[in-house]
Amino acid sequence: MNGKVTSISGATVCVDLPDLKIGDRVFVGSSRLTGEVVRLDGHIATVQVFEDNRGLGIGEPVTTAHGPLTVRLGPGLLGGVFDGLQRPLHRLQQDSGDFITSGQDPFPLDLNRTWDFSSKCKPGVTLKTGEAFGKVREGHIDHLLLTPQEGTLAQLNTGKLQIENPAAIFEDGQALPGWHSWPVRRARPISCKLPPTTPLITGQRCLDFLFPMLKGGVSIVPGGFGTGKTVLEQTIAKFADVDVVVYVGCGERGNEMAGLLDEFAELTDPRTDRPLMERTIIVANTSNMPVAARESSIFTAVTMAEYYRDMGLDVLFLADSLSRWAEALREISAALEEMPGEDGYPTYIGSRLSGFIERAGVVQTISGVTGSLSMILAVSPPGADFSEPVTQACLRVAGALYMLDTQLAHRRHFPAINWTQSYSLYSDTAMAHFTEQHAEWSRLQSRCRDILQHEEALREVAEVVGMEGLQDRDRLLMRTAEKIRLEFLCQNSFTDDAYATPQRTLKQIAALVSEHERLSEALKDGVLLDDLLKEDTDASS
Amino acid sequence: MRLAEHQYSSVSAIRGPLLFLDRVFAARLGELVRIETPDGRTLSGEVLKITGEQVLIQVFGGTHGLDAHNTTVSFSDAVMRAPLGTGTLGRVFDGSFKPRDGLPMFIPEFRMPVLGAPINPVARAHPVEFIETGFSTIDGLNTLVKGQKLPIFSCSGLPAREMTDQLLRQARLTDGGPFVLVFVAIGLTHFEYQFYQQTLEHMQSRFVAFINLADDPVVERLLAPRLALTVAEDLAFRQEMDVLVIITDMTNYCDALREISTAREELPGRRGYPGHMYSDLASLYERAGRIHDRKGSVTLLPTVTMPEDDITHPIPDLTGYITEGQIVLSRELHQKGIYPPVDVLPSLSRLMQYGIGKGQTRKDHRDLANHLYRTYAKGCDLRRLEAVVGRDGMLAEDRKALDFADRFESDFVHQGNTRRTMDDTLDTAKKLLDEFREVSR
Numbered sequence: 008m009n010g011k012v013t014s015i016s017g018a019t020v021c022v023d024l025p026d027l028k029i030g031d032r033v034f035v036g037s038s039r040l041t042g043e044v045v046r047l048d049g050h051i052a053t054v055q056v057f058e059d060n061r062g063l064g065i066g067e068p069v070t071t072a073h074g075p076l077t078v079r080l081g082p083g084l085l086g087g088v089f090d091g092l093q094r095p096l097h098r099l100q101q102d103s104g105d106f107i108t109s110g111q112d113p114f115p116l117d118l119n120r121t122w123d124f125s126s127k128c129k130p131g132v133t134l135k136t137g138e139a140f141g142k143v144r145e146g147h148i149d150h151l152l153l154t155p156q157e158g159t160l161a162q163l164n165t166g167k168l169q170i171e172n173p174a175a176i177f178e179d180g181q182a183l184p185g186w187h188s189w190p191v192r193r194a195r196p197i198s199c200k201l202p203p204t205t206p207l208i209t210g211q212r213c214l215d216f217l218f219p220m221l222k223g224g225v226s227i228v229p230g231g232f233g234t235g236k237t238v239l240e241q242t243i244a245k246f247a248d249v250d251v252v253v254y255v256g257c258g259e260r261g262n263e264m265a266g267l268l269d270e271f272a273e274l275t276d277p278r279t280d281r282p283l284m285e286r287t288i289i290v291a292n293t294s295n296m297p298v299a300a301r302e303s304s305i306f307t308a309v310t311m312a313e314y315y316r317d318m319g320l321d322v323l324f325l326a327d328s329l330s331r332w333a334e335a336l337r338e339i340s341a342a343l344e345e346m347p348g349e350d351g352y353p354t355y356i357g358s359r360l361s362g363f364i365e366r367a368g369v370v371q372t373i374s375g376v377t378g379s380l381s382m383i384l385a386v387s388p389p390g391a392d393f394s395e396p397v398t399q400a401c402l403r404v405a406g407a408l409y410m411l412d413t414q415l416a417h418r419r420h421f422p423a424i425n426w427t428q429s430y431s432l433y434s435d436t437a438m439a440h441f442t443e444q445h446a447e448w449s450r451l452q453s454r455c456r457d458i459l460q461h462e463e464a465l466r467e468v469a470e471v472v473g474m475e476g477l478q479d480r481d482r483l484l485m486r487t488a489e490k491i492r493l494e495f496l497c498q499n500s501f502t503d504d505a506y507a508t509p510q511r512t513l514k515q516i517a518a519l520v521s522e523h524e525r526l527s528e529a530l531k532d533g534v535l536l537d538d539l540l541k542e543d544t545d546a547s548s
Numbered sequence: 549m550r551l552a553e554h555q556y557s558s559v560s561a562i563r564g565p566l567l568f569l570d571r572v573f574a575a576r577l578g579e580l581v582r583i584e585t586p587d588g589r590t591l592s593g594e595v596l597k598i599t600g601e602q603v604l605i606q607v608f609g610g611t612h613g614l615d616a617h618n619t620t621v622s623f624s625d626a627v628m629r630a631p632l633g634t635g636t637l638g639r640v641f642d643g644s645f646k647p648r649d650g651l652p653m654f655i656p657e658f659r660m661p662v663l664g665a666p667i668n669p670v671a672r673a674h675p676v677e678f679i680e681t682g683f684s685t686i687d688g689l690n691t692l693v694k695g696q697k698l699p700i701f702s703c704s705g706l707p708a709r710e711m712t713d714q715l716l717r718q719a720r721l722t723d724g725g726p727f728v729l730v731f732v733a734i735g736l737t738h739f740e741y742q743f744y745q746q747t748l749e750h751m752q753s754r755f756v757a758f759i760n761l762a763d764d765p766v767v768e769r770l771l772a773p774r775l776a777l778t779v780a781e782d783l784a785f786r787q788e789m790d791v792l793v794i795i796t797d798m799t800n801y802c803d804a805l806r807e808i809s810t811a812r813e814e815l816p817g818r819r820g821y822p823g824h825m826y827s828d829l830a831s832l833y834e835r836a837g838r839i840h841d842r843k844g845s846v847t848l849l850p851t852v853t854m855p856e857d858d859i860t861h862p863i864p865d866l867t868g869y870i871t872e873g874q875i876v877l878s879r880e881l882h883q884k885g886i887y888p889p890v891d892v893l894p895s896l897s898r899l900m901q902y903g904i905g906k907g908q909t910r911k912d913h914r915d916l917a918n919h920l921y922r923t924y925a926k927g928c929d930l931r932r933l934e935a936v937v938g939r940d941g942m943l944a945e946d947r948k949a950l951d952f953a954d955r956f957e958s959d960f961v962h963q964g965n966t967r968r969t970m971d972d973t974l975d976t977a978k979k980l981l982d983e984f985r986e987v988s989r
Binding site: 013014015016017059060061062063064065066088090096097099100104105106107108231232233256258260261262263264265266268269291293294295296298331334335337338341347350351387389390391392417418419470471472473474475501 | 667925
């Protein structure tokens with residue numbers, strides 16, 4: 008059935024088409040632009056268009072897709088680069104050139120590729136929605152094929168499989184191809200949520216040691232411009248000890264995405280020695296791409312992340328940046344003439360955000376295995392003012408805060424994580440885990456915090472009386488703190504130092520702390536600091 | 549395609565730069581319209597919004613003299629397109645692409661939509677080759693590379709105009725390929741225009757200029773940079789030239805955006821600027837770039853005047869979030885008589901690391917830049933201490949670092965009107981660091 012366009016205001020379009028549901032996908036105009044129904048009023052539906060709709064005219068035809076906006080899930084997603092609507096960008100480039108044009112809809116998966124499908128299921132088994140019925144080998148992982156609906160298996164076509172052909176058939180005749188669609192805004196089903204217990208090793212000393220993250224946890228990284236959010240996110244994407252990384256460039260720079268793609272294409276995963284791209288999915292919706300697709304991009308990405316989680320894998324979801332998503336939501340809300348809340352953001356930003364962030368966690372999947380979805384989300388507060396609504400809404404649901412500091416960034420202290428204001432609620436759980444491996448971990452951590460905190464206080468004194476005016480004890484502390492800052496907390500992402508194993512991290516901080524303790528003991532015996540330091544220099548040379 | 553031209557004289561309301569037209573059949577979003585005023589002038593406009601048969605039109609060139617009865621509007625059935633071709637080279641246009649240099653309009657080879665299309669992220673080539681600006685603080689410490697967008701954050705009263713002028717004259721590629729400057733002036737005063745005119749005259753055919761003067765229509769302030777970038781993309785990606793787009797001043801652009809947004813009764817955001825300013829600015833800045841397997845590039849160097857010297861003001865703030873770094877000018881350095889007054893500590897070029905070093909600039913570039921930055925930062929830190937305890941109360945080494953900071957400003961940052969080549973810049977840096985060897989290592 009055909010409807011038609013009745014009014015157009017930017018990307019918000021009203022259409023006259025009966026029997027639509029909220030969230031339905033529609034094709035707008037003669038070039039079939041993708042849109043989503045956001046409001047219904049009688050037989051007039053308000054549609055948010057995800058593509059550039061300049062040139063769209065009143066009276067142009069509108070058709071419905073008879074279902075919501077979905078992502079296509081199946082083997083071959085890993086290594087892919089998609090836009091906010093899951094259109095494969097490489098194929099888009101082959102089809103329509105170097106610039107993105109509207110009305111293109113290539114299939115996101117490679118339909119010609121052949122997979123080896125194997126299954127332990129027997130005909131007659133009844134499957135629940137989201138349960139696995141077999142697997143194929145995708146890169147380094149066993150990719151479980153999951154059913155999008157329940158049913159009883161009648162037939163399994165193991166062996167060579169192209170994903171559009173049925174891998175299995177239900178008793179009611181329903182075929183299960185190698186891929187299926189899933190609505191982007193509906194969380195995938197799980198058996199139950201489990202508490203997160205295992206640390207997620209990022210390879211960043213400052214994070215792993217002072218503010219540990221857990222698999223299944225959520226942390227946010229707010230920072231003004233130039234504080235290194237993107238570099239931190241990308242570094243974690245390279246080295247985190249997870250099976251799959253989903254990276255969303257949401258409303259950010261095109262050149263950064265190009266850099267990321269170049270770099271990832273050349274790197275190998277240190278844990279599996281396979282190309283890094285083999286474990287990575289990239290969703291790139293840069294700041295000049297349509298705003299509504301930016302809003303949907305994080306949902307597109309998180310649904311793909313959940314899909315891999317449901318195979319019992321550890322998945323890390325990185326978004327850069329959530330503020331751009333919130334701004335897209337604000338633009339859409341303003342176009343709908345909704346009542347604005349703080350700073351013009353719609354009042355539902357908090358609930359929308361927590362609904363999204365709650366998709367993270369450790370879960371028991373329908374197939375009975377354990378998988379985790381962790382999130383590290385960058386936030387770009389305007390004017391580096393952390394009291395703004397997006398940062399605050401995130402803080403209410405996130406378990407860890409990695410606050411990036413403009414002052415540290417100006418001093419070229421990277422990662423510019425402010426150690427006094429950042430925190431991790433996962434610290435205790437992670438500590439229990441770490442202490443098993445190294446009894447000293449917790450003592451070293453509190454000692455290190457102590458020294459850094461003391462330095463802050465002493466620095467104020469030193470600014471008045473000068474370093475010379477301080478007592479030897481305090482000068483030693485200042486010296487150790489400086490060493491911790493420069494040698495331990497600073498970590499250059501562009502050298503071999505970019506990744507530190509927990510063992511190395513611990514060894515390094517243990518050395519710094521024990522040196523400090525040795526020297527403070529000596530000071531207590533009445534030796535002068537200058538003499539002590541001189542001895543050390545002589546000994547080392 | 550419509551078979552006949554649609555013409556209407558059913559204007560129902562005129563508000564600021566906006567015109568409401570009733571009983572319109574099948575209008576298109578973004579459609580270009582021609583408006584004939586009662587006194588026989590012709591203006592152009594663009595369809596912003598369509599509600600059923602009512603159409604909202606943004607008029608380029610001001611609505612003075614329009615009325616509801618004798619104004620006619622004709623619909624073109626096409627979105628706005630910029631005329632393109634080699635004829636643009638060496639010409640000066642206004643904000644609606646009319647010649648401002650007294651010469652006849654060139655004959656366009658073809659036309660492209662002025663709003664452009666986003667470059668597919670996978671088609672983008674990462675910026676790596678540097679552009680020499682002739683300023684040590686930029687070339688040496690915040691190197692500009694092809695395809696980058698690097699704004700200059702200035703304050704009112706600082707010599708941003710002189711710097712822009714010098715950039716127009718000095719910027720060059722060291723490998724000597726085809727290089728063109730596109731100069732966009734938004735809300736320029738006549739006084740400033742005269743100043744730039746002389747420079748443009750000496751540049752012959754190496755430039756294209758779009759000048760929107762302070763008393764020109766406000767809507768054209770939004771149009772000028774888009775026309776310029778469409779020309780730049782054509783020169784870069786079709787005619788394979790490296791294009792440097794210099795825009796001055798983005799603050800006037802944003803103020804125009806706020807003005808139009810208010811007229812459209814959009815919800816104001818921070819400081820009255822519209823909530824979509826980030827996306828709007830991104831639609832300009834992100835047009836910079838390089839593309840795999842194509843020769844040319846578009847590099848963007850916009851100037852932003854920070855209102856009240858405030859870097860957290862929405863204009864510099866949103867700009868900083870989109871661009872790849874920033875060059876920050878300092879009032880303090882300017883008062884010391886240092887030109888260009890670039891404060892290197894908050895300045896940053898995010899893409900510098902890819903454009904310098906062996907095979908690009910010089911092997912020792914990275915080391916020199918790191919040492920200069922670190923030692924100067926140390927000196928500046930110590931200046932605060934000096935203010936409290938006085939120079940005499942400080943260690944000899946610290947006094948030396950203070951001397952370094954002063955000399956860095958007077959020898960390296962300050963260069964007056966002379967142009968420094970990359971080698972000059974690096975040699976100056978080396979000489980300075982050698983002299984202060986004991987504090988700089």
